[in-house]
Amino acid sequence: MQSQRNLFTAALASAMLFPCSVFAADDDTIVVTATRTAQTIDDSLASVSVITQADIERSQAQNLAQLLRNIPGINIIVNGGMGKTSSLQIRGGNEAHTLLLIDGVRMGSATSGSLPIADISIGEIDRIEIVRGPRTSLYGSDAIGGVVQIFTKAYNKTQGSEASLRYGSYATTEFGAGTRWGSDKLNYSLQASGLNTAGFDAYNGNNPDADGYTRNSVNFGLHYRLNETGELSLSSLQVSGDNQYDSYNMFRTALQNQTDVYTNTYSQSANNIKLDTKISDRWQSIINLSNSSDHYQDYLNGTDNGLFVTNRNQLTWQNDIAFNDNNLTTLGVDYLDEAVSGSTAYTVSQRNNSAVFAQNQWQGNRTDLLMALRSDASDSYGQNTTGNLSFGVRHNGLHSFIAAGTAFHAPSFNDLYWPSAGNPNLKPETAQNLELGTGHKGKRVSWSLNLYQNDVSNLIAWAPVDPLNPSGSWQPSNINTASITGLEWMLNTRIGRWNTGFGIDLTDARDTATGNLLPRRPGQVIRFNINGQVMGVDLGLDAKQVGESFDDVYNTTTNAAYTLVDITMARKIGKRWLISGRIDNALDVPYQTAAGYNSPRRSFSLGVKYKMDH
Amino acid sequence: MTGTNNRIAAFILLSLGLHALLLVPGIGKQLTASVTPSLGTLSVSLQSPPSGTAHKHSRPVLQQAATPEHTTQEPEQSSEETSRHKTAPQEQTSVPSHAANQVRRELQARLRTQFEYPLMAVRHGWQGDVQLSFRVLANGTLTNIQVAHSSGYALLDRSAIETLRRVHRLHASEQWLHGQHLDMTMPIRYQLTEG
Numbered sequence: 001m002q003s004q005r006n007l008f009t010a011a012l013a014s015a016m017l018f019p020c021s022v023f024a025a026d027d028d029t030i031v032v033t034a035t036r037t038a039q040t041i042d043d044s045l046a047s048v049s050v051i052t053q054a055d056i057e058r059s060q061a062q063n064l065a066q067l068l069r070n071i072p073g074i075n076i077i078v079n080g081g082m083g084k085t086s087s088l089q090i091r092g093g094n095e096a097h098t099l100l101l102i103d104g105v106r107m108g109s110a111t112s113g114s115l116p117i118a119d120i121s122i123g124e125i126d127r128i129e130i131v132r133g134p135r136t137s138l139y140g141s142d143a144i145g146g147v148v149q150i151f152t153k154a155y156n157k158t159q160g161s162e163a164s165l166r167y168g169s170y171a172t173t174e175f176g177a178g179t180r181w182g183s184d185k186l187n188y189s190l191q192a193s194g195l196n197t198a199g200f201d202a203y204n205g206n207n208p209d210a211d212g213y214t215r216n217s218v219n220f221g222l223h224y225r226l227n228e229t230g231e232l233s234l235s236s237l238q239v240s241g242d243n244q245y246d247s248y249n250m251f252r253t254a255l256q257n258q259t260d261v262y263t264n265t266y267s268q269s270a271n272n273i274k275l276d277t278k279i280s281d282r283w284q285s286i287i288n289l290s291n292s293s294d295h296y297q298d299y300l301n302g303t304d305n306g307l308f309v310t311n312r313n314q315l316t317w318q319n320d321i322a323f324n325d326n327n328l329t330t331l332g333v334d335y336l337d338e339a340v341s342g343s344t345a346y347t348v349s350q351r352n353n354s355a356v357f358a359q360n361q362w363q364g365n366r367t368d369l370l371m372a373l374r375s376d377a378s379d380s381y382g383q384n385t386t387g388n389l390s391f392g393v394r395h396n397g398l399h400s401f402i403a404a405g406t407a408f409h410a411p412s413f414n415d416l417y418w419p420s421a422g423n424p425n426l427k428p429e430t431a432q433n434l435e436l437g438t439g440h441k442g443k444r445v446s447w448s449l450n451l452y453q454n455d456v457s458n459l460i461a462w463a464p465v466d467p468l469n470p471s472g473s474w475q476p477s478n479i480n481t482a483s484i485t486g487l488e489w490m491l492n493t494r495i496g497r498w499n500t501g502f503g504i505d506l507t508d509a510r511d512t513a514t515g516n517l518l519p520r521r522p523g524q525v526i527r528f529n530i531n532g533q534v535m536g537v538d539l540g541l542d543a544k545q546v547g548e549s550f551d552d553v554y555n556t557t558t559n560a561a562y563t564l565v566d567i568t569m570a571r572k573i574g575k576r577w578l579i580s581g582r583i584d585n586a587l588d589v590p591y592q593t594a595a596g597y598n599s600p601r602r603s604f605s606l607g608v609k610y611k612m613d614h
Numbered sequence: 615m616t617g618t619n620n621r622i623a624a625f626i627l628l629s630l631g632l633h634a635l636l637l638v639p640g641i642g643k644q645l646t647a648s649v650t651p652s653l654g655t656l657s658v659s660l661q662s663p664p665s666g667t668a669h670k671h672s673r674p675v676l677q678q679a680a681t682p683e684h685t686t687q688e689p690e691q692s693s694e695e696t697s698r699h700k701t702a703p704q705e706q707t708s709v710p711s712h713a714a715n716q717v718r719r720e721l722q723a724r725l726r727t728q729f730e731y732p733l734m735a736v737r738h739g740w741q742g743d744v745q746l747s748f749r750v751l752a753n754g755t756l757t758n759i760q761v762a763h764s765s766g767y768a769l770l771d772r773s774a775i776e777t778l779r780r781v782h783r784l785h786a787s788e789q790w791l792h793g794q795h796l797d798m799t800m801p802i803r804y805q806l807t808e809g
Contacts, residue, residue, distance in 0.1 A: 022729040024722045029743075029801040034731035036739060036806040052808070281768030284738065322734035325773050363733050 035441075040101075040129045040149045042361060045370045045390040045401050047073070047132040047437055047450050047488065053156075056125060058531060058540055060568050060582040060607065062166070062174060062195065064088075064120045069564075070527060070542050072488045072503050073132040073146070076117070077520050080202025080597040082172070082195075083213030083243045086118040091132055091452060092484040092509035092521045093145025094459075097409055097431075099135070101149040103235045105270040105290040106140075110310040110338045111346075113412035116268045116294060119239050123164075123176035123193035124219035126153045132488070133452065134407035134433045136386040137372040140334060140355055141410040144431045144456065154221025154235035156180060157187050159614040168582075168605025170210070171198035181614060184225065191219040203246030204596050206258045215241040229278040240267035246597075260301055267295040284320040289313075307342035330359040338413075346417040347424070351380035353410075359388075368392035368401070376408075380416065381428050384408045400438040407431045415460050415476040423475040431456045439490075447491045454484040482518060484509040498532035511553065520559065520594065522549040531568075540568040551595035562591035578609040713790035717750055718798070720784045728780050731804060732773045740767045741804045744774045750796040754784035762799055774802050 022032050038048045049071050061067040065086050069076045075092075079085040087095035096113035099106070108115045128150050135143040161179040166172075178191035195215045202211040217239040224232045242265045248258055272290040279285050292312045298305040318332035334355040340346055357374035372388040386408060392401035408428040416422050432455045439448030459480035464470045486507040493500045505525040509518040517523070524547035531540035543565045551557040565587050570580035581604065585591075588602035709717070735741070742765030749758045759778050761771045778800075 022726045025803070027801075028718065028722075029803050030722060030725055030729065031803045031805055032729045032731050033805045033807050034736045036808055037736055039737075039739075042737065278768070281772055282734070284734070320734055320737070322732060322769065325730040325732040325776075328733040328737055361733060 038129045038131070039151075040131050040147055041135060041138065042368075042370070044363075044368050044399065045361075045392050045403060046135075047435070047448075049073075049130045049132075051128040051130070053126055056122060056127075058538065058568060058570070059542075060166075060570070060580050060605070061122055062172070062605070063122065064117050066566075066584070067122060067128070068117075068130070068148070070529065070544060071130055072490055072505055072527070073486075074130065075507075075520070075522060075525070077593040078118075078597070078599065079594050080246060081170075081199045081211060081213070081600060082197050083118050083199075083215065083241070084202050084211070084245050084597070085114075088115065088117050088148065089521065090130070090145035090148075091454065091486055092507040092518065093431075093454070093456070094409075096142060096412070097144035097146075097429075097456075099139055099141075099143040099147045101139070101147065102237055102270040102292075103150070103152055103154060103272050104274070104288055104316075105272050105292045106312060106314060106336070107268070107270060107292055107294070108310070109294045109296065109308060109412075110312070111308045111340050111342075111344070111413045113409075113414070116239075116266075119215060119241065119266055119268055120150065121193050121195065121215055121217040121239060123174075123178070124152045124191045124217055124237060126151045126156045132450070133403065133435055134386075134388065134405040134431060134454075136384075136407035137374045137388045137405065138330075138357060138359060140336070140353070140374065140376055141384075141408060141428070144407040144409050144429070144433075144454070152219045152221070152235060152237055153178060153180065153189050153191050154219055154237070155233075156189060156221075157182060157223065160612060161614070162609060162611040164607060164609040166605055166607035169584075169603030170200055170600070172196070172605065174607075178219075182223070186225070187221075187223040189219070189221040191217075193217050199244070200600065201246070201598060202244075203248075204598060206246045206248050207261060209244075211244040211246060213241065213243045215239065231276045233272075233274040233276070235270075235272045235274075237270045238267070239269070241265070262305075263299045263302075265297045265299075267293070269293045279319075282322045286316075286318045286320070288316045288318070290316075304343070306344070308344070309341045311339045311341070313337045326363050328361045330357070330361075332357050340413045345419050346413050347419060347422065348380070348417045349413070351378060353378040353380075366394050370403075378410065381410055381426065384428055384430075397442075398438055398440055401436075403433075403435045403437070405433045405435075407433065411460055411476070421475060423477060426460060426476060427458050427478050429456060429458050429460060429478070444495065445491070445493050447489075449490075450488045452484075452486050454486075456482045456484070481512040482509060483512050484518075496532075498530065501527065501529045503527040514553075516553060516555045517550050519552050520549050522547045522559075522561075536571060538568075538570040542566045542568075546591075557595050559592050559595055562589050563587060564589065564591065576611050578611065580607045580609070581605065582607075709791060709794050709796045713792070714796060714798075716790045717784060717787040717796055718800075720786050721750075721781065721798075721800070724781045724784065725777065728777050729802075730773065730777070731806075732769055735767065735769055735773075735804065736806065739806060740765075740770060741806050742766045742770055744771050744802045744804070745799055746774055746778060746802065747797070747799045748778060750784060750787060750791065750798060752788065752791045752793045752795055754787040754791070756781060756783065765804060770804050774804075 022030060025031050037043050038050055059067055063082055065076045065078050068074050068088065073091050075089045077087045088098055089095060090098050100108055100115045131147040133146060135147050139147060159180055159182060163177040166174040174195040176193035180189040197213050199210050199212045201208050220236045222234040226232055245262050247262050249260060270292045272288060275287040277285045294310040296308045314336045316332060316334045318330060321329045323329060336353045339350040341349060353376055355374055355376040359372035362369045370390040374386050376384045386406045388405040390401055390403035392399065408430045410428050411426040416424055416426055433452060435450060435452040437448065437450040440446060458478035459482055460476050460478055461480045462474045463477040463479045464472055464474050466472050488505050490503045507521055507523055509521040511518060526545040529542045545563045546561060548561045549559050551559050564585055567583040567586050570578060572578050584600055584603045586602060591599050744761060744765040745763035747760050747762040748756050751757055756778060759775050764771050
């Protein structure tokens with residue numbers, strides 16, 4: 001018995017050093033354990049955060065902004081409350097420098113390049129993986145700052161049903177229901193949720209009314225085991241709703257106190273058919289056929305003010321081949337078709353991109369190596385080759401890595417083909433990234449420190465067609481360059497039933513030509529969170545201190561520093577009921593992430609959930 | 615000259631045929647058993663009442679076993695063996711349980727540094743229980759490694775087999791086996807933990 005205990009503790013110690021640990025259990029079973037890695041990329045050679053279902057439940061978040069704003073490296077900008085234009089920046093990159101995937105399906109508007117951060121509902125999400133750093137060499141365009149990959153409950157094969165109701169400040173009501181059922185051969189899941197909020201005045205001064213929002217969403221998943229070697233999966237997410245927002249009409253004489261009513265309807269969909277086949281015990285083939293759409297209809301004072309539709313079809317064939325236990329080679333081809341339609345007559349309304357990619361990962365006892373290369377050929381903006389090279393070492397309980405990568409972001413249809421204003425000769429924005437990371441994962445204490453330098457060139461901005469004649473016509477041009485240097489420090493502890501997290505993000509994102517700081521990039525963010533249990537009540541606190549940032553490229557308008565504290569409480573009643581409460585902005589701090597746009601003050605919400613295992 | 619070549623060819627063919635015969639399962643087993651004095655089969659003849667096939671093998675084995683220390687130890691071993699069978703059926707041999715445990719300990723110690731969690735299985739989230747069966751020969755060599763129960767993932771099964779093959783021989787176990795073989799099964803659990 002004593003010797004087994006020694007074996008066990010020895011195994012635990014070695015778990016911090018080696019990629020896998022081996023120990024003998026009491027019944028003489030040899031137990032080989034390894035840490036589950038993120039699906040998006042192996043986290044041993046990249047900076048990755050994973051938000052699990054438990055994290056999501058604990059947060060009681062009602063939108064993606066609330067959930068993601070506490071993640072290292074992420075900055076979220078919201079233009080005035082739930083459902084309003086929201087953008088996400090990873091490591092000081094532009095919004096369009098993030099690749100957003102839902103169940104592997106590429107999301108976002110191809111016309112504006114924006115992502116549906118505001119409209120993704122939380123009830124359908126099973127887990128989220130956030131990769132900081134460039135990943136174009138695996139996923140293609142846009143992954144300059146990083147990747148946010150959302151997995152919906154369509155891929156959760158645990159059985160059960162649940163229903164929930166929530167009510168809170170700003171007359172916000174939310175419901176959700178879901179069920180998952182299955183056998184060895186067939187699994188299905190169905191989720192639905194709805195949210196309605198009266199909101200608050202989005203923009204100071206213009207049309208001083210509350211700006212409401214609704215969102216309805218449905219998520220469906222089906223998995224069918226064809227035989228011992230193959231599985232067919234279907235997943236689908238549909239989100240739709242309407243939104244009131246505040247804006248201003250530049251062509252009116254008075255920019256303030258306008259009373260125009262701006263509204264829009266929207267819908268998002270992500271659909272995927274996936275065929276997993278074990279060609280041999282060391283060769284896994286994955287074929288993904290996916291479709292996504294982004295539909296945005298704008299109204300001004302109730303009349304049609306523009307329609308923008310993006311439709312994407314993508315076919316990917318990825319092969320994972322293990323030449324030995326320490327190796328994983330990925331080879332694939334990818335075809336993407338993007339079509340835009342609506343009220344704007346783009347000079348070109350369809351484009352496609354073909355790509356081949358290869359990645360090789362090697363894992364030794366003390367070293368890791370990852371090499372990736374991808375070549376993209378677009379009929380719209382030409383050929384782009386990107387790569388990643390990472391090398392990691394485990395030594396004295398520390399795990400360190402060095403990573404270099406290149407990435408690109410495709411120009412949007414607006415920039416390329418807007419009638420009589422687009423520039424069809426635009427090239428993609430490109431980036432070169434270097435990263436150093438080191439960390440330690442212990443039983444009670446884990447920490448990590450990452451340093452990165454990202455040089456982005458060919459950034460698209462408006463410039464005169466003839467540089468010598470600034471009073472002539474202007475068009476989008478590849479003229480800007482940026483340099484982003486940053487640091488992320490994270491420290492997590494687990495003491496008894498209490499978990500704490502402490503983190504610092506330092507970002508210096510500059511336009512290299514002017515030396516000005518890029519807009520809306522706070523230079524410093526400090527995070528603290530703690531959660532645990534007191535007398536059967538789960539308590540959580542998330543605090544964040546966000547430094548000052550400039551709102552414009554000229555660095556004249558500032559967004560003041562602010563401190564945000566969110567508190568959550570939850571208690572189980574019996575086996576199946578859960579009541580929960582959240583206080584958002586508990587210190588009631590007025591703050592802005594975009595100048596002039598309001599953010600929620602101290603607000604409350606109360607929820608009840610019924611859960612059932614089948 | 616062609617005649618000699620033909621004769622050589624015929625000889626080679628015959629030789630190949632005979633070798634092939636040795637390799638064919640079943641026939642090969644019987645032949646090797648009677649040719650080489652397999653110490654391992656000693657236990658069979660002493661443990662179970664001689665059945666048809668075991669009886670055929672027993673003759674050369676008994677000759678081998680006729681050393682003084684072996685004969686004195688045998689009755690004690692067999693009584694222990696029968697009681698052991700009720701609690702742990704995975705080892706079919708007359709090797710005493712404490713000795714079998716020593717062999718298992720050595721194997722576990724060796725395996726601790728040998729096992730790998732295949733990278734592909736980690737990335738795809740594959741986990742499961744494999745049960746391997748194998749024979750430890752009297753000199754500690756592992757042979758006849760087979761999957762008794764699959765994990766459901768051929769990659770994990772194969773990796774487990776290869777890991778055991780890498781161990782090849784348990785040198786310290788020779789002293790515990792006392793010239794006998796040991797049939798064992800070993801459960802292996804591949805398990806992924808959350809970061």
